[in-house]
Amino acid sequence: MNEKDRQIIEVSMRLFASKGFSTTSIQEIATESGISKGAFYLHFKSKDDLLLAILKYHFEMIEKAFSEQTINIQSPREKLICQQMVLFSHFITHRDFLIMLTKEQAIPRNETIKQLLLEKQMESHQHYRRSIIEIYGPDIEPYSWDITIILEGMIKSYMGVLLFSSPDFNIRQVTEFILRRTDSIVKDIHEDNPFLTNKKVEELLTFFFSSNQPSISTVLKNLEEEIEKIGEDTLLVTIQVLREEIEKEKPRAPVIQGMLSNFNEYPSLDHYKDFISEYYSKK
Numbered sequence: 001m002n003e004k005d006r007q008i009i010e011v012s013m014r015l016f017a018s019k020g021f022s023t024t025s026i027q028e029i030a031t032e033s034g035i036s037k038g039a040f041y042l043h044f045k046s047k048d049d050l051l052l053a054i055l056k057y058h059f060e061m062i063e064k065a066f067s068e069q070t071i072n073i074q075s076p077r078e079k080l081i082c083q084q085m086v087l088f089s090h091f092i093t094h095r096d097f098l099i100m101l102t103k104e105q106a107i108p109r110n111e112t113i114k115q116l117l118l119e120k121q122m123e124s125h126q127h128y129r130r131s132i133i134e135i136y137g138p139d140i141e142p143y144s145w146d147i148t149i150i151l152e153g154m155i156k157s158y159m160g161v162l163l164f165s166s167p168d169f170n171i172r173q174v175t176e177f178i179l180r181r182t183d184s185i186v187k188d189i190h191e192d193n194p195f196l197t198n199k200k201v202e203e204l205l206t207f208f209f210s211s212n213q214p215s216i217s218t219v220l221k222n223l224e225e226e227i228e229k230i231g232e233d234t235l236l237v238t239i240q241v242l243r244e245e246i247e248k249e250k251p252r253a254p255v256i257q258g259m260l261s262n263f264n265e266y267p268s269l270d271h272y273k274d275f276i277s278e279y280y281s282k283k
Helices: 003-019 026-033 037-043 047-070 076-093 095-104 111-136 138-163 171-189 198-212 216-230 233-246 253-263 267-281
Strands: none
Touching: 003 026, 003 037, 003 047, 003 095, 026 037, 047 076, 047 111, 076 095, 076 111, 076 138, 076 171, 095 138, 111 138, 111 216, 138 171, 138 198, 198 267, 216 233, 216 267, 233 253, 253 267
8 A cells, every 4th residue: 555545544434533525525535635536536446445555454454463462472361351452442443434434324335345344244253262261271162152152242242342432441341351251151161062163154154155255365365374273284385385276376176176175184174165166177
């Protein structure tokens, strides 16, 4: 992203926050950015295209802050606390813009934006699930999806409290409170049977893949994360070779299908394998 794109994005966020998305014109954005309306279209094709860029800009800011704030943290629990504080802080900093989006129901406005949000939602699920397993140990894995959904539900609810209330909340206190409540759930969860079993989640993911067609890069990223949890050296080599082949200008379908056969003995990877196989069988 060049400096002028960033300037237009930041000007637009300010205007959208104060006036609303629907009522802010491209002419106003161009004028505030010090460019002509025609020059605006050299950077963004439409307001929807601009909104997509703004959302990507937000995700990039969050990911960069995650990395910077946790670079020297070894404890999985403290790492999750710091990441959640980053997320809360980001939402509070940009509350007016985010509240505007909520009130106007400005997203998703088109399939591209919808797809981006669905992919980020899947990444969020995987992030919290990995953190839960790292914090509570491998024995919690059968319950990890249930705990993920419960944790995300609490976070989403408190996010609403933070957005629509006074800005003097102690975000570390809120974050630690949420995690202690998660501790209480984990303590007794073995007395019950998992509701979201791996099989159910695989079915949901299969539906997600078939209904929304995520990008191949997203599927590869999720597959790589699952393989890292398995920790099998052969699979780690396979995913590296597979990624290198897929990133070529002209990927070779027979080579990709051959690499995918290495996953046959791991049923938990079937939905990823099937998606990639079908994707390249159409090429």
